[in-house]
Amino acid sequence: MERTRENRGDNASPGTNLSPNPDAGRAPDMRVGLTGGIGAGKSTVAARLAHLGARIIDYDAISHALTRPGGAAIAPIREQFGPHAIADDGSLDRPWVASQIFGADPAHTANRGRLNAIIHPLVYAQAARQEAGGGIVVHDIPLLTEVLGGIPFTFRHIITVEAPDGLRVERLMKTRGMSETEARARMASQTDDEARRRSADITIPNDSDLVSLYRAVDEVWSRLCTECEGNGGRKR
Numbered sequence: 001m002e003r004t005r006e007n008r009g010d011n012a013s014p015g016t017n018l019s020p021n022p023d024a025g026r027a028p029d030m031r032v033g034l035t036g037g038i039g040a041g042k043s044t045v046a047a048r049l050a051h052l053g054a055r056i057i058d059y060d061a062i063s064h065a066l067t068r069p070g071g072a073a074i075a076p077i078r079e080q081f082g083p084h085a086i087a088d089d090g091s092l093d094r095p096w097v098a099s100q101i102f103g104a105d106p107a108h109t110a111n112r113g114r115l116n117a118i119i120h121p122l123v124y125a126q127a128a129r130q131e132a133g134g135g136i137v138v139h140d141i142p143l144l145t146e147v148l149g150g151i152p153f154t155f156r157h158i159i160t161v162e163a164p165d166g167l168r169v170e171r172l173m174k175t176r177g178m179s180e181t182e183a184r185a186r187m188a189s190q191t192d193d194e195a196r197r198r199s200a201d202i203t204i205p206n207d208s209d210l211v212s213l214y215r216a217v218d219e220v221w222s223r224l225c226t227e228c229e230g231n232g233g234r235k236r
């Protein structure tokens with residue numbers, strides 16, 4: 001299966017002899033994908049993995065950087081969606097764009113496809129640049145299951161984080177200030193848990209407290225390290 005074919009850096013930027021860092025340009029020892037529906041707890045898992053020593057490539061953060069004033073995605077988005085898409089300061093008008101792309105209507109679906117087609121290739125290029133340095137590299141990708149056929153990386157493992165829909169809505173309302181309608185519109189714009197589980201080989205449930213979640217993440221990390229060391233990679 002695609003996810004289990006290790007890609008040892010075919011997509012990483014080539015190294016340069018000018019760098020003082022001997023790891024610069026080094027391919028990941030193991031590339032892992034991390035996904036989960038909105039509000040399931042993916043970022044919380046990513047933060048725990050970072051604490052344990054993983055290098056995280058955060059696709060939401062890259063996407064945010066590309067849509068700041070002067071970001072590479074701004075001009076093509078203005079061209080596709082018109083001036084409404086851009087705020088007065090030159091950044092993406094996030095609430096306006098969100099209102100155009102999140103939901104199950106055909107218009108939302110079409111707009112989402114147009115926006116993804118602009119942003120995703122730029123995100124992949126930046127992710128490839130962030131890979132250099134070796135170790136266990138975790139690509140934190142909200143839409144990994146949806147883009148698996150088109151993303152230019154293969155993953156040794158794919159982890160999905162799961163929580164019941166009601167709990168996810170509750171978390172999003174409490175911590176992101178979303179209305180229930182907004183939270184459900186985002187959920188309707190993503191694939192479901194069953195599809196995410198099919199594309200993953202590791203499922204982390206997050207329907208209890210943070211102590212239970214961290215325990216599950218620590219176990220997964222320990223397995224990844226053991227496997228990585230067995231393959232001649234090193235633990236970071």
Ligand SMILES: CC(C)(COP(=O)(O)OP(=O)(O)OC[C@H]1O[C@@H](n2cnc3c(N)ncnc32)[C@H](O)[C@@H]1O)[C@@H](O)C(=O)NCCC(=O)NCCS
Binds near residue numbers: 092094098101116189
């Ligand atoms: C629509 C935008 C402007 C809304 O911005 P906002 O600040 O409200 O949300 P943010 O970017 O922080 O995303 C929060 C979550 O929304 C969900 N989400 C974001 N984009 C999408 C999308 N295209 N399809 C489905 N869900 C999405 C993800 O779960 C993500 O973690 C923004 O999400 C965006 O530019 N999306 C397109 C780029 C994309 O696909 N990003 C996901 C990672 S590459």
Ligand SMILES: Nc1ncnc2c1ncn2[C@@H]1O[C@H](COP(=O)(O)OP(=O)(O)OP(=O)(O)O)[C@@H](O)[C@H]1O
Binds near residue numbers: 036040041060142175
């Ligand atoms: N087990 C838990 N107990 C209590 N709060 C939690 C738990 N897991 C996550 N949370 C909280 O729920 C909120 C959503 O979690 P998180 O940001 O990790 O979701 P996410 O899946 O990354 O969402 P997104 O797709 O938007 O990035 C956060 O405020 C987080 O602190």
